[in-house]
Amino acid sequence: xxxxxxxxxxxxxxxxxxxxxxxxxxxxxxxxxxxxxxxxxxxxxxxxxxxxxxxxxxxxxxxxxxxxxxxxxxxxxxxxxxxxxxxxxxxxxxxxxxxxxxxxxxxxxxxxxxxxxxxxxxxxxxxxxxxxxxxxxxxxxxxxxxxxxxxxxxxxxxxxxxxxxxxxxxxxxxxxxxxxxxxxxxxxxxxxxxxxxxxxxxxxxxxxxxxxxxxxxxxxxxxxxxxxxxxxxxxxxxxxxxxxxxxxxx
Numbered sequence: 058x059x060x061x062x063x064x065x066x067x068x069x070x071x072x073x074x075x076x077x078x079x080x081x082x083x084x085x086x087x088x089x090x091x092x093x094x095x096x097x098x099x100x101x102x103x104x105x106x107x108x109x110x111x112x113x114x115x116x117x118x119x120x121x122x123x124x125x126x127x128x129x130x131x132x133x134x135x136x137x138x139x140x141x142x143x144x145x146x147x148x149x150x151x152x153x154x155x156x157x158x159x160x161x162x163x164x165x166x167x168x169x170x171x172x173x174x175x176x177x178x179x180x181x182x183x184x185x186x187x188x189x190x191x192x193x194x195x196x197x198x199x200x201x202x203x204x205x206x207x208x209x210x211x212x213x214x215x216x217x218x219x220x221x222x223x224x225x226x227x228x229x230x231x232x233x234x235x236x237x238x239x240x241x242x243x244x245x246x247x248x249x250x251x252x253x254x255x256x257x258x259x260x261x262x263x264x265x266x267x268x269x270x271x272x273x274x275x276x277x278x279x280x281x282x283x284x285x286x287x288x289x290x291x292x293x294x295x296x297x298x299x300x301x302x303x304x305x306x307x
Contacts, residue, residue, distance in 0.1 A: 070150070071146055071147070071150050071151060072146070073143075074294070075290055075291055075293075075294035076294045076297050076298050077142065077143060078143065078199055078294075079291075079294050079295060079298045080105065080142075080298055080302070081102060081105035081106050081142070081143060081199070081203065082102075082199055082202050082203040082206060083203060083206050083207070084206065084295050084298065084299060085206060085209065085210060086299055086303060087298070087299065087302060087303065088206050088207055088209070088210040088211075089210050090302075090303060092210055092211050097207055097210065097211060097214070097220070098214075098219060098220025098221075099218075099219040099220050099221050100220060100222065100228055102200070102203050102207075103144075105142065106142055106143045106144045106145075106196065106199075106200075107142060107143075107144050107145045143196065143199070144192075144196050147176070147188065147192040148176045148177055148182065149172065149176075149177065151176060151185075151188050151192075152174050152175050152176030152177070152185050152188060153172050153173075153174055153176050153177035154170050154171055154172060154173065154174055154177075155171060155173050155174050156171060157170075158170035158171070176188065176189065197272070198282045201272070201273075201274065201281075201282065204219060204273055204274050205274050207219065208274060215273065215274070215275065218237055218266065218269050218273075219269075219273070221236075221237045221265060221266075221269060222235070222236050222237065223236055223237045223238070224236055235265075236265070237264070237265050237266045237269075238264050238265070238266055239264060239265060240259065240261045240262045240263070240264055241262065241263055241264065241265055241268060242262075243261065243262065246261055246262025246263070247262050247263045248260075248261075248262045248263075253267070253268075253271050253279070254271070254277075254279075255267075
């Protein structure tokens with residue numbers, strides 16, 4: 058996981074920074090640029106949180122251990138590099154490997170890491186109840202902040218559920234069960250009528266639409282977070298990210 062500056066090599070350590078958060082969550086200026094590119098939606102946000110993308114300056118190649126971006130259709134800018142980012146590094150680095158592999162200086166270091174432990178598997182990730190729950194709660198915290206920035210720039214996003222795909226036509230790479238009106242986790246759905254203020258519309262369980270209604274900005278939002286981003290660190294991070302990602306930064 059690289060840190061800023063962008064040409065730092067990857068490390069096996071978990072890395073967090075304000076710049077990483079703002080790359081995905083965006084600033085008002087970034088949100089406007091993404092909207093102009095037709096890519097201000099939940100798919101691009103989630104792709105960024107999994108594999109952070111950024112544009113290398115000039116003709117430099119991707120840093121060691123960073124892969125050329127093969128998901129450019131989901132991003133708001135082509136020609137970028139990508140690496141494990143906010144969400145995926147938790148699964149890969151905290152509880153994904155049973156033994157350590159080679160370091161980034163080795164040519165085959167990526168292939169030497171065995172991703173074979175609980176947090177790397179969709180079915181077994183929740184087994185690590187401490188890391189899994191805390192990690193995903195933090196992801197949801199920043200998703201709510203992304204929604205607030207995005208809807209300020211484009212108020213129509215809220216009524217469109219922030220571009221959440223409604224069918225395979227909206228997101229061809231999506232898996233079955235991941236569309237707006239599909240039942241969440243249909244093999245083991247959430248069916249309790251007391252989980253949210255209203256019982257699920259379908260007997261099969263709550264859909265993504267129903268959960269989005271109570272987890273998005275607006276009168277139905279069930280919870281919020283304390284804002285701890287009032288110091289100058291975030292102002293500096295905003296300048297760094299806009300300088301990296303915008304052609305004409307402020």
